[in-house]
Amino acid sequence: MNQRKRGARIAFAALLFCAAMGFGAFQVVAGNGAAPAQSDYCDHVSCRAECPGFGGDLGPGGPGRPDVCYCCG
Structure with missing residues (x-):
């Protein structure tokens, strides 16, 4: 036993x-899923001119302001 x-x-x-x-x-x-892959995140068309070579994503510009491009890189 x-x-x-x-x-x-x-x-x-x-x-x-x-x-x-x-x-x-x-x-x-x-993965933790906190942020998407950079290739997906930094591919916003309107940010290509402001962030050449890197790309970017639109984000809030603040209260009462338009969206702004945040460059990746």
């Missing part, structure tokens, strides 16, 4: 370790 409990504890510890390592590996591979 004592051997069975010890084997079950070892198996449980191994399962827990594998789950933790798998979760950690998933976190390393997965």
